[in-house]
Amino acid sequence: MERIKLKSVFLREEMDTLHIRHLYHQIDWSDRLVGILGARGTGKTTLLLQRMKLAFPSDDTALYISLDDIYFASNTLMEVAETFRSRGGKVLFIDEVHKYSGWAREIKNIYDTYNDISIVFTGSSVIDIYQQEADLSRRAIFYELAGLSFREYLRFADVYSGEVISLSDILSQHTQIAFKLSKHFKPIPYFEAYLDHGYYPFFKENIRTYFLRIEQVIRLIIETELRFVDGFDINNTNKVMQLLAILAENVPFKPNISKLSSKIGISRQTVTQYLHYLEKARLINMLNPAGASISILQKPEKVYLENPNLHRAISLSEANQGSRRESFLLNQLRNAKHEVSLPSAGDFLVDRKVTIEVGGKGKSRKQIAGVENAFIAADNLEIGIDEKIPLWLFGFLY
Template identity: 25%
Template structure:
């Protein structure tokens, strides 16, 4: 290892020299599976959009290891965003040579925790990690990455059965309160804080920034970095204006039904281009697609879809006015929260529409399956979103769509999420819980216990 590389490696591993390093505000308690996966032999993948806190979580894992007795020399951290490593991204021996030289100098043969940040920056990462896993049983790999297509495709083909993954999202509202240093605020204060959260989103850097105008500028920078580094550059796109216009349209219409053909007509590009660019945006976690729930996969694909954005702050920073589109932001927030907790989310539409129906992570009981005799029982929750139910027509419309979904999926309870209202409605044998958005996270955590 030459002197330049040695200096870089040492600067990235300050704990070797008992130096302090920035661990940020603790988030590990919100990701219990990470500690569980850390203790498994499989490779641990921390994926998610840029700036959501993957690197900070890696530092918190390092701090956890040190505090629980792991020798500091048994932790090796490599950040592939470092310019020196970026210049060597096409060198197939890069990671192997670093690890070989480091392990040859270790005095003990205990487990080595190998942290590699921004793994997608290295062309041969999957080959190198598979070799470590198969031939060096004393190495536990913890990887972070910002592009799901690179990670999932390479991992699926090269690392099949060898990895466990965890997606890191922007802060939830409960995490937002912790970052603000606020515990159990009164209702009025909680409403004000949720309004701030809805407007600026949950990126950790944004939450701790006091200047609102600077928040918006940073959010715009995040957005531009995502589409430049994770869409345009890796996919060698030439007509950037088509991509930018399409992303702006999709983000500005979050929660609306769309089809590739309809958007292609509006944007004056081909349906194939719309599909391709939308997939790129999904691969870097910027956008998420919601499909209609139906028994047929072909029908799911053929039906109109909905688009939701990674973060409400991103929506606000690049598209519409906050006060005029608060309802749409609220719906996007609910999607993001459901997406963090549940495996599969859909929208329901027969005669009426329900914003979200959720497939449970947990199998139904044998008794339930015998009664229903179909996979309809896989739907465990129905959720409607409305800024307010004070207008009777709005309340009737939202209840109508929710009740239809509850009847179709044999649910006794359903939820309508509002900005501030709380109530309970009983219709026949169905119970509808009307809850304020700031309480939704706690409700969902209770539901999944």
């Protein structure tokens, strides 16, 4: 216990609190049980330690523990909680819960037994909370930490600190907003940098090794985190890697499940399941028409890489600019909690009422001619007019 307490103090003291994610201010930290889910590499551990440092800067009432620590090979989470509480502890910050067998049951028992203990925990986005044997869904408040928005990237890069802009304001006031923002920074070169290497917070550490880090993240997700998904066969890890590589070369991709099945050497049903797992792991985004039933066996109409940085990290050929544009817009809209589906005309139908076509600066309205409430999200455009909106501006949605 003393060793993990010393480790907790060390990590708290070493944590930088200069750059705080937007989600930090959305979380109601007064709730007794808070769950923060998200893909590997998005900064969940940093968020926990920043909260601990800012709210409990010098006392012993808070403790950070990671459940992949070797300490838990011979000690239980409940034992740690009981000892911590007996010494005056109040808040447990628990990292990597999915690495610990029976984590949901023990967290539930701590929560139900000790009403003077609060818990904040993190876990992989592949976790299906509703499939756990202990029902945490009625007890915990859950949040998801995505990668950096373009707005957050600018702040982390010490370029510009701006507020979130709603989709309705972007659609109705984009010319005035873009004109105002462009006085503070040149959006086009910074946006290109973001598409290349700005989604994961670790870009701050070393841009030269950024894509090696992404490759490591992808491999860890597929080789270690997907094994926590019910029904995933760990023997098919290389098949999943192969599937992801095929998608990366072809996105946006209209999958032919039979051809994918034949090429990879697994059944059609398994291919569809693995697409679902890759989406849960936040490595791809799948798109279907509005109102279509969504299930683990539902074949998607189109598949995208989850964020534009993945194109360069995974694809063997140079990333297609059009693919990166669409990947970016779908990513930012969904991370801002907008519903996005496949329209009959255009690229994306947002909240079942707004159609958006994505393209370059010279993109015409041909694909969305006659469509009501339709807009063009144009790349390489600093300031737009009427229904043509700069693509980069959608990076301020969260």
